Amino acid sequence: MSNRIDNLLHEDRRFAPSDEFAANAVANAELYAEASDDRLGFWARQARELVTWEKPFTQTLDWSNPPFAKWFDDGTLNVAYNCLDRHVDAGNGDRVALHFEGEPGDSRSLTYAELTAEVKRAANVLTGLGIRAGDRVAIYLPMIPEAVIAMLAVARLGAVHSVVFGGFSADSLRSRIDDAAAKLVITADGGWRKGKVSPLKPAVDAALEARGDLGPQDTVTNVLVVKRGENTVDWNPERDRWWHDELAAASPDHTAEAFPAENPLFILYTSGTTGKPKGILHTSGGYLTQAAFTHKNVFDLHADSDVYWCTADIGWITGHTYVTYGPLANGATQVIYEGTPDSPHPGRWWEIIEKYKVSIFYTAPTAIRSFMKLGRKIPKQFDLSSLRLLGSVGEPINPEAWMWYRKVIGGKTAPIVDTWWQTETGAIMISALPGITETKPGSAQVPLPGIAIDVVDDDGNPVGEGNGGLLVVTEPWPSMLRGIWGDPERFQETYWEKFGDKYFAGDGARLDDDGDVWLLGRVDDVMNVSGHRLSTAEIESALVSHPFTAEAAVVGASDETTGQAVVAFVIIKESQLEESKAVEDIQAVLRTHVGEQIGPIARPRQIFVVNELPKTRSGKIMRRLLRDVAEGREIGDTTTLADTTVMQIITEKVG
Numbered sequence: 001m002s003n004r005i006d007n008l009l010h011e012d013r014r015f016a017p018s019d020e021f022a023a024n025a026v027a028n029a030e031l032y033a034e035a036s037d038d039r040l041g042f043w044a045r046q047a048r049e050l051v052t053w054e055k056p057f058t059q060t061l062d063w064s065n066p067p068f069a070k071w072f073d074d075g076t077l078n079v080a081y082n083c084l085d086r087h088v089d090a091g092n093g094d095r096v097a098l099h100f101e102g103e104p105g106d107s108r109s110l111t112y113a114e115l116t117a118e119v120k121r122a123a124n125v126l127t128g129l130g131i132r133a134g135d136r137v138a139i140y141l142p143m144i145p146e147a148v149i150a151m152l153a154v155a156r157l158g159a160v161h162s163v164v165f166g167g168f169s170a171d172s173l174r175s176r177i178d179d180a181a182a183k184l185v186i187t188a189d190g191g192w193r194k195g196k197v198s199p200l201k202p203a204v205d206a207a208l209e210a211r212g213d214l215g216p217q218d219t220v221t222n223v224l225v226v227k228r229g230e231n232t233v234d235w236n237p238e239r240d241r242w243w244h245d246e247l248a249a250a251s252p253d254h255t256a257e258a259f260p261a262e263n264p265l266f267i268l269y270t271s272g273t274t275g276k277p278k279g280i281l282h283t284s285g286g287y288l289t290q291a292a293f294t295h296k297n298v299f300d301l302h303a304d305s306d307v308y309w310c311t312a313d314i315g316w317i318t319g320h321t322y323v324t325y326g327p328l329a330n331g332a333t334q335v336i337y338e339g340t341p342d343s344p345h346p347g348r349w350w351e352i353i354e355k356y357k358v359s360i361f362y363t364a365p366t367a368i369r370s371f372m373k374l375g376r377k378i379p380k381q382f383d384l385s386s387l388r389l390l391g392s393v394g395e396p397i398n399p400e401a402w403m404w405y406r407k408v409i410g411g412k413t414a415p416i417v418d419t420w421w422q423t424e425t426g427a428i429m430i431s432a433l434p435g436i437t438e439t440k441p442g443s444a445q446v447p448l449p450g451i452a453i454d455v456v457d458d459d460g461n462p463v464g465e466g467n468g469g470l471l472v473v474t475e476p477w478p479s480m481l482r483g484i485w486g487d488p489e490r491f492q493e494t495y496w497e498k499f500g501d502k503y504f505a506g507d508g509a510r511l512d513d514d515g516d517v518w519l520l521g522r523v524d525d526v527m528n529v530s531g532h533r534l535s536t537a538e539i540e541s542a543l544v545s546h547p548f549t550a551e552a553a554v555v556g557a558s559d560e561t562t563g564q565a566v567v568a569f570v571i572i573k574e575s576q577l578e579e580s581k582a583v584e585d586i587q588a589v590l591r592t593h594v595g596e597q598i599g600p601i602a603r604p605r606q607i608f609v610v611n612e613l614p615k616t617r618s619g620k621i622m623r624r625l626l627r628d629v630a631e632g633r634e635i636g637d638t639t640t641l642a643d644t645t646v647m648q649i650i651t652e653k654v655g
């Protein structure tokens with residue numbers, strides 16, 4: 001039996017960039033030709049043009065010990081200097097780096113000069129606390145300017161940050177602190193979320209207490225605490241220090257020292273969508289090069305006029321590469337927002353876009369679908385005309401959600417870049433280039449210049465156009481992970497063992513007849529129905545193309561006759577609730593629709609209407625939990641779930 005994934009959906013819509021957009025685009029089509037002629041030469045040029053080196057590199061790539069790559073190995077640089085001082089030196093110190101919007105409505109803007117000064121002070125504080133190059137620092141903060149300042153201060157010293165999402169529990173924090181043997185934790189008293197202060201310091205206290213049986217003991221000697229929530233906190237005078245006191249007392253002068261290109265920059269744990277999070281290690285020169293290149297070209301950044309907003313939390317890779325390193329390396333002006341999209345009202349994001357005249361907006365399909373669920377009336381109340389480019393990341397974006405994003409948010413003109421990448425890849429790998437690529441709803445489209453992608457079968461043979469299979473990266477890339485922290489074997493096993501010389505991403509994909517890439521979902525989630533391998537993304541997109549459906553998740557449940565059967569969970573749009581209740585059998589209506597859209601084989605055996613879907617903290621659907629429900633098993637590990645009550649409600653419903 002073929003192990004290819006059958007491809008079912010068909011999409012004919014195409015959107016060419018406007019002449020005006022194309023004429024002013026940052027990227028140009030020659031990049032593809034240049035990179036295909038001389039891939040390493042292309043990356044070397046990007047590294048020289050986008051990054052300032054203290055000592056120039058002479059070797060671009062050392063791949064003598066695969067899969068352990070070294071990029072620009074004999075070059076030295078300081079990553080924070082690249083994100084800060086050099087912009088001030090170039091006369092852009094007065095440009096706003098961060099427009100911070102707090103959830104309660106407070107706001108603060110920091111110029112590049114101000115941000116640089118803050119990072120210098122913070123770097124001096126960290127030095128005073130004993131942090132040296134190579135030491136690990138855990139950062140557990142809300143989305144406030146200090147989160148970016150802390151990351152850059154750590155980077156400035158050649159130390160390694162491990163940012164832990166502020167919504168994670170004390171246990172998750174402790175296991176990440178222990179795994180990296182962090183010396184220092186930077187946290188806040190609390191941060192604003194959904195209209196109230198959500199305390200953070202107690203989780204740090206709990207994580208640092210009751211240690212002992214869990215790995216290296218007492219590696220943490222200090223905790224720096226930012227005052228944000230103004231909530232009362234317990235204080236350990238030997239260990240805890242207020243950020244504002246320490247910074248006020250620190251010198252504003254700090255000269256950035258250069259470190260080797262392969263100096264570790266950060267460890268970041270994956271979202272945990274498929275299992276236990278992995279501590280992904282990234283280094284400096286290659287990472288910064290690809291972060292800057294992709295941020296500039298994929299988002300068409302005109303640094304002197306654009307206002308950029310990426311809604312990701314710094315706890316995720318998107319927040320690392322497209323809030324901290326990419327935009328700041330490029331001297332961009334950006335918005336960061338502390339709170340949730342619906343606080344204090346469901347139009348909050350659109351209000352922020354109107355307020356700061358955001359021109360480039362980057363978010364996740366999960367957010368777009370939740371706005372679709374509420375309806376277009378809400379965004380319509382705001383002036384979104386400043387938007388000229390939209391981006392999507394995190395999951396496949398269903399064509400219907402893509403069209404909604406384009407029409408309702410993008411005013412029918414803004415190009416959409418659907419960007420495929422992973423914590424492991426460090427930066428965007430597959431995406432349209434705005435102004436050049438004709439876009440297609442639902443397809444991530446083409447590998448970026450300098451990136452080598454293929455879709456292969458189980459034996460590693462290319463499937464060719466028109467077929468589905470497994471997504472692989474066939475050549476090393478500058479921002480690739482350098483390993484899993486402390487576990488080189490797991491690194492080899494997880495990504496390299498399957499094909500030997502190709503990086504296995506774990507995602508299913510297909511190439512359409514134009515050679516464009518469509519992401520089909522996780523390979524672990526592919527269903528096998530009567531010998532046909534079906535992708536979650538296609539069936540979910542078919543369900544979402546029905547006017548009733550805002551969001552859908554499908555899984556394969558074991559079935560006596562077909563091997564596996566498709567089981568779907570759908571959320572109905574608010575505007576369609578009445579109508580959907582009026583139909584006699586909504587399950588039959590949606591099954592018929594899927595049958596019409598993609599064929600009888602894909603028709604779900606069962607469809608459950610639910611109010612929420614289980615998602616990771618970064619907003620990705622956790623299908624493995626739904627599979628547990630569909631097969632009547634006990635629910636698996638839910639520790640990275642955003643809302644653990646969701647599973648209970650769904651289980652009751654399915655009963």
Ligand code: ATP
Pocket residue numbers: 270271272273274275276277278316317392393394395396397418419420421422423424444505506507519521522618620
């Ligand atoms: P874990 O590896 O622990 O299960 P995770 O894979 O969810 O967690 P991330 O690195 O945050 O952790 O997510 C990367 C994954 O997100 C990709 O492998 C892919 O499945 C999905 N993804 C990201 N961007 C896109 C996109 N544009 N289209 C389709 N899928 C995407």
Ligand code: MG
Pocket residue numbers: 270422506
């Ligand atoms: Mg993953």
